[in-house]
Amino acid sequence: MSEEERHKQQLQSISASLASLTRETGPKVVRGDPARRPETPRVAHAPDHYITPTFAASDSSLKFTHVLYNLSPAELYEQAIKYEKGSFITSSGALATLSGAKTGRSPKDKRVVRDDVTEDELWWGKGSPNIEMDEQTFLVNRERAVDYLNSLEKVFVNDQFLNWDPENRIKVRIVSARAYHSLFMHNMCIRPSAEELESFGTPDFTIYNAGQFPCNRYTHYMTSSTSIDLNLGRREMVILGTQYAGEMKKGLFGVMHYLMPKRQILSLHSGCNMGKDGDVALFFGLSGTGKTTLSTDHNRYLIGDDEHCWSDKGVSNIEGGCYAKCIDLSRDKEPDIWNAIKFGTVLENVVFDEHTREVDYLDKSVTENTRAAYPIEYIPNAKIPCVGPHPKNVILLACDAFGVLPPVSKLSLAQTMYHFISGYTALVAGTEEGVKEPRATFSACFGAAFIMLHPTKYATMLASKMEKHGATGWLVNTGWSGGSYGSGSRMKLAYTRKIIDAIHSGKLLSANYKKTEVFGLEIPTEVEGVPSEILDPVNTWPNKAAYKETLLKLGGLFKNNFEVFVNHKIGKDDKLTQEILAAGPNF
Numbered sequence: 182m183s184e185e186e187r188h189k190q191q192l193q194s195i196s197a198s199l200a201s202l203t204r205e206t207g208p209k210v211v212r213g214d215p216a217r218r219p220e221t222p223r224v225a226h227a228p229d230h231y232i233t234p235t236f237a238a239s240d241s242s243l244k245f246t247h248v249l250y251n252l253s254p255a256e257l258y259e260q261a262i263k264y265e266k267g268s269f270i271t272s273s274g275a276l277a278t279l280s281g282a283k284t285g286r287s288p289k290d291k292r293v294v295r296d297d298v299t300e301d302e303l304w305w306g307k308g309s310p311n312i313e314m315d316e317q318t319f320l321v322n323r324e325r326a327v328d329y330l331n332s333l334e335k336v337f338v339n340d341q342f343l344n345w346d347p348e349n350r351i352k353v354r355i356v357s358a359r360a361y362h363s364l365f366m367h368n369m370c371i372r373p374s375a376e377e378l379e380s381f382g383t384p385d386f387t388i389y390n391a392g393q394f395p396c397n398r399y400t401h402y403m404t405s406s407t408s409i410d411l412n413l414g415r416r417e418m419v420i421l422g423t424q425y426a427g428e429m430k431k432g433l434f435g436v437m438h439y440l441m442p443k444r445q446i447l448s449l450h451s452g453c454n455m456g457k458d459g460d461v462a463l464f465f466g467l468s469g470t471g472k473t474t475l476s477t478d479h480n481r482y483l484i485g486d487d488e489h490c491w492s493d494k495g496v497s498n499i500e501g502g503c504y505a506k507c508i509d510l511s512r513d514k515e516p517d518i519w520n521a522i523k524f525g526t527v528l529e530n531v532v533f534d535e536h537t538r539e540v541d542y543l544d545k546s547v548t549e550n551t552r553a554a555y556p557i558e559y560i561p562n563a564k565i566p567c568v569g570p571h572p573k574n575v576i577l578l579a580c581d582a583f584g585v586l587p588p589v590s591k592l593s594l595a596q597t598m599y600h601f602i603s604g605y606t607a608l609v610a611g612t613e614e615g616v617k618e619p620r621a622t623f624s625a626c627f628g629a630a631f632i633m634l635h636p637t638k639y640a641t642m643l644a645s646k647m648e649k650h651g652a653t654g655w656l657v658n659t660g661w662s663g664g665s666y667g668s669g670s671r672m673k674l675a676y677t678r679k680i681i682d683a684i685h686s687g688k689l690l691s692a693n694y695k696k697t698e699v700f701g702l703e704i705p706t707e708v709e710g711v712p713s714e715i716l717d718p719v720n721t722w723p724n725k726a727a728y729k730e731t732l733l734k735l736g737g738l739f740k741n742n743f744e745v746f747v748n749h750k751i752g753k754d755d756k757l758t759q760e761i762l763a764a765g766p767n768f
């Protein structure tokens with residue numbers, strides 16, 4: 182096929198993606214920046230002074246949509262700086278940008294089309310992240326997004342991949358209106374080579390990101406001006422009313438949580454790294470518990486920081502980049518992340534000096550959730566391709582703001598499953614007045630916001646894989662020690678790293694253990710580089726009665742949360758189910 186023919190096919194494919202479903206034909210698309218190319222369609226001039234207006238069935242057919250297709254980071258920088266308010270180059274070369282009113286995800290505004298197929302397949306109802314919408318309403322929002330995008334002078338189109346496992350790779354297309362979104366996805370998804378792009382063909386999944394344009398609140402099912410709509414049958418997602426880029430990343434993760442289990446592949450909300458000897462560790466945890474920080478380890482190969490698959494062949498990263506939190510980031514404590522913030526990296530919602538362009542990572546004035554999105558190869562010891570053998574250690578991270586969970590516990594398989602299904606962490610209420618108590622959250626599989634099937638489906642797969650490959654489970658508290666939030670202090674990152682080192686090296690497996698009360702956790706009496714007295718949290722609390730009371734309170738929250746799971750079978754036999762039920766707090 183000639184180059185010209187190939188370009189024509191590519192444009193046809195993009196035009197088909199952007200087609201209105203009622204008008205059926207797609208817009209006229211051309212490649213390139215409209216500011217550079219003066220080729221806008223003209224009204225035909227009749228001879229003399231008569232102007233004959235061109236008759237067309239729809240106004241949209243009079244207009245060209247310029248497509249900026251898989252632009253390079255340099256080109257996207259220029260687009261962002263020229264056209265997007267709040268975009269600047271920082272002193273280290275990153276692109277600082279603002280995500281607008283939304284600086285975090287909006288799980289309450291996520292909708293999933295409930296049709297004959299998804300009705301039976303997906304997890305619906307209490308605790309489920311899947312809030313239903315019907316097909317018709319999806320089409321209304323899709324049309325709204327497509328019309329908005331087609332009304333623009335230009336749109337960005339990214340054709341990329343998900344999943345480093347070549348046999349289970351998914352082709353994704355992201356249509357967006359901002360260079361910020363295009364660069365973010367360039368960094369976060371897997372970047373195709375020039376040859377791979379030539380034969381890209383039809384995408385398996387398409388995102389229409391019309392984030393600057395709100396949804397219509399008079400539309401059925403809409404409860405705000407933000408809507409993130411997933412249609413698994415159509416393989417499409419529509420984003421209206423939020424420009425937070427994480428919505429696209431985590432939206433695609435949800436899609437993988439649906440597609441992969443169909444192929445007997447377990448999708449995981451976890452970081453993943455590998456030692457020199459090929460020992461792989463998974464780091465499960467909710468937002469802020471340390472997946473990105475702890476999987477980025479100078480002594481180990483980084484496979485990925487957030488989303489993985491575990492198949493019969495081993496583990497594979499879903500993404501091509503990392504999305505690190507920047508609040509309080511320091512060069513000393515997190516040198517690899519610090520150094521990754523350079524040319525090509527998207528820096529969201531940070532504050533910087535107007536003149537020197539030095540970023541102040543302590544500044545929370547835009548949001549606490551400041552972020553950096555960079556390609557995984559910006560981490561010096563990234564493992565490319567991002568795949569590895571079966572995990573040896575499965576580390577469950579909890580940021581316990583009550584300060585009663587031990588810094589590390591070795592788990593039985595049943596305990597691992599109990600804690601995996603519970604998915605506990607604590608949200609710290611921030612500095613707002615009146616909110617003094619840390620709030621416990623339980624998010625099944627450490628990622629209830631993204632899973633599509635019932636949690637027990639994923640838990641069953643995890644149990645059988647861990648059993649088959651002899652992986653050991655661990656619970657690591659990266660949260661508070663010496664008291665709850667407010668009186669105690671956050672576990673020192675240096676200590677957590679020592680604990681993680683001891684897990685990786687195998688030393689912790691053969692340490693001496695004792696059992697805690699209430700949670701029945703096995704805790705080591707010694708870990709190299711960590712003061713022994715902090716290993717049992719009771720020692721760190723000045724007020725022992727307060728400790729016991731807090732411990733029982735958290736145990737009660739676990740029990741309450743688990744009630745909805747007691748009638749579900751997990752795994753092949755009832756034996757494991759019974760063991761899991763017995764593996765929770767006992768008092």
Ligand SMILES: Nc1ncnc2c1ncn2[C@@H]1O[C@H](COP(=O)(O)OP(=O)(O)O)[C@@H](O)[C@H]1O
Pocket residue numbers: 466467468469470471472473474475486505506507508659660671672673674675677
């Ligand atoms: N002991 C600790 N372990 C892990 N992270 C810690 C610890 N103490 C403080 N932190 C901070 O907590 C945050 C953890 O966030 P991150 O690694 O992005 O979590 P996730 O990727 O799971 O959302 C980082 O900002 C990190 O610097």
Ligand SMILES: C=C(OP(=O)(O)O)C(=O)O
Pocket residue numbers: 286427431467468469472473487504
């Ligand atoms: C991007 C996210 O992931 P994390 O906080 O786990 O890094 C998110 O939850 O929006």
Ligand SMILES: [Ca+2]
Pocket residue numbers: 466467468469
């Ligand atoms: Ca998360």
Ligand SMILES: [Mn+2]
Pocket residue numbers: 472473474486487504505506
């Ligand atoms: Mn992360």
